[in-house]
Amino acid sequence: MQHTLDPVLLRSLVAVVDTGSFTRAAESIHLTQSTISQQIRKLEAQLGCELLTRKKRHTTATLEGERVVTYARRILAMMEDAITQTAINAEQRPIRLGVPEDFATHELMPTLTRFAKEFPNVRLEVKSGMCSDIWTQFQNQDVDIALIKHRLGSAQGIANWPEPLCWIDSQQENNLDQDTIPLVGLPSTGLYRSEMAHTFDSLGKKWRMAYITTSLSGVGCAVEAGLGISLLPKRLVTDKHRILGQEQGLPEVAPLELLLHVGQQQSNHMRLLSEYLTEACDNIFEHV
Secondary structure (H helix, E strand, O other): OOOOOOHHHHHHHHHHHHHHHHHHHHHOOOOOHHHHHHHHHHHHHHHHHOEEEEEOEEEEOOOOHHHHHHHHHHHHHHHHHHHHHEEEEEHHHEEEEEEHHHHHHOOHHHHHHHHHHHHOOOOOOEEEEEEHHHHOOOOOOOOOOEEEEEEOOOOOOOOEEEEOEEEEEEOOOOOOOOOOEEOOOOOOOOEEEEHHHHHHHHOOOEEEEEEEOOOHHHHHHHHHHHEEEOEHHHOOOOOOOEEEEEEEOOOOOOOOOEEEEEEEOOHHHHHHHHHHHHHHHHHHHOOO
């Protein structure tokens, strides 16, 4: 006798007993009558006894069949409960969201607040930082959803938006006139840093990093204060910045691409949050 029972066979047995018919049982669990018959014969062979009494218009359980059906109902109920509880626990796991530092401020706050109010029982954990760090966390499955800036065409996401860049200096300074041009930027792993270095190297101009920060808002403030020139997303330019371009001898810079990434293990709440983030980013970049 086989010591394990296939729940598929048990489900067919219960269906026949409950409906009193192989035909109706097949309809109730969406199988063919011949498949049901084969499964019952297989189960009877495994258990070494007859489980059903077949009559012309009605099928009933034998004494042994009644005992097996009792256990089958318990087994199937426990399996269904396990599946339900697993789904509930999956929904209750925290949603880990990774966003660039410049999006973790006022731009996304209304969206995150809206989600938190609509789903107060969902734990939302937001991590902000440099895109290179968030991308690593997403690839390591330490983040479930991520907004990350990439070079154009270097990655794919479920939604994307162009992020135009521009050269900026302080309204009060002209740092391009210096013999060694001071630059303000992110650490060496930042997307903007390598672009700045490549540009001034190709122009044959000396440069130095005058101010390094992991915060784009810090970059903007340092440029406003006159500490140096930088690349910044156009949407972050303030009236204290002066935009530089070809008139000053600086080339146009290709835009970056903001991508929305979502992990493979998606809950309903993750899908909803992704929709909210997509809507928010559509609004943010609508007039950029």
